[in-house]
Amino acid sequence: MRLEGKTAIVTGAASGFGAGIARIFAREGAQVLVADLNLDAARDIADEIGGLTTQTDVSDGGSVAAMTKIALEAWGRIDILVNNAGTTHQKGPLEDVAEADFDRVFKVNAKSVYLTAREIVPQMKAAGSGAILNVASTAGISPRAHLNWYNASKGWMITATKAMAVELAPDGIRVNAICPVAGETPLLASFMGEDTPEIRAKFLATIPIGRFSQPEDMGEAAAFLCSDAASMITGVALEVDGGRCI
Template identity: 65%
Template sequence: MRLEAKVAIVTGAGSGFGEGIVKKFVAEGAKVLIADRDEANAARVAEATGAQWKRADVSNAADVRAMVDAAVERFGALDILVNNAGIGHLPQPLEGLPEDEFDRLLAVNVKSIYLAAKEVVPRFKAQHRGVILNIASTAGVSPRPRLAWYNASKGWVITATRAMAVELAPFGIRVNALNPVAGETPLLKTFMGEDTPETRAKFLATIPLGRFSTPEDLGNAACFLCSDEAAMITGVAMEVDGGRCI
């Protein structure tokens, strides 16, 4: 029960890594609010885990404010924010991505972290404690060709994590990130362009441990970084990648 009595928000938790994080957090004693645009999947994960859910578009300031208010109203506190929501784009030459897709990519992967910080940081400062965990990617450390703007967005997340950690440490607030390699999530096909045995084999050949990351892998790592066991850890962008970035 490493997160007993803790209250957490996990964005984009209706599937994939976010779902794995919710399952682990609930199992470790946390009260969790799932925030997702996909109401059906958010409700499904909530029913399966005992968490609660609220529809939220993390790129929308009003939705983010309502999401944070809902967690505090329902649970009476807020201790942990996991910025997990994210999108990708299909592999393509960097000059080929349409402008509207670029704008949406930055809104979900970048602006959402800014909007969430504006809401939770004042609360965390007032209580002189809190944990923020940003889900970045190995793409921000070791970029893959034809995913230039996704790579760049996740590089931003890593830099933002370190900058936030330095600034917020005096207030008792820790900020870390996780860098997963591609996993068995709805985004896998987006990264690979197509999901075929040949494409999978080529991708897996770049991962020394020989498998994709799983929601359980991310849940375990997130639980550690958000628990008091990691009380001396801040500003870290930890790879959960089977050795890909070595």
């Protein structure tokens, strides 16, 4: 029960890593708001874990404000924010990525961190405490070719995490990131270009532990970093990657 008595918003929590984080947080005693564009899937996760749900577009300021209002009306405070919602563009040469796809990647992966901070950091400052976790990627540390703008967006997120950590530490707010290797999520095929046994084997050969990450792996790492056990840890970009970045 590492998170007993805590309240947490997890974005992009209807599937993949976000669902894994929401499940582990609930298991550890947190009250969780499952925020996602896919409302039906978000309701399924929320029903499973006994949490709240809302349909949220993290790239839209009004939608993020509405999400924050729901949490504050239900709980009166927000102890933990997990910026998990993310997207990518199709694998290919950097000059071939459409402008609309570039804009979408940066709105979801980067602008969302600004929008949630704008709404939620003031609440955490008033409380004198809080934990923010950004779900970045190994792509922001050790980029692969042909995912250039996705890599850049995750590198941005890592830098934002460290900058936020320095600025918000005096207010009692810790900010960390986790950097997953590709996992069994809806984005896997986009990362690989196509999903075939041969491409999977080639991809897995770059991960020393020899498997893709699972949503539960991210949930366990996130629960630790957002718990009081990590009270001396801020500004970290933790590689949860089976050795991929070594």
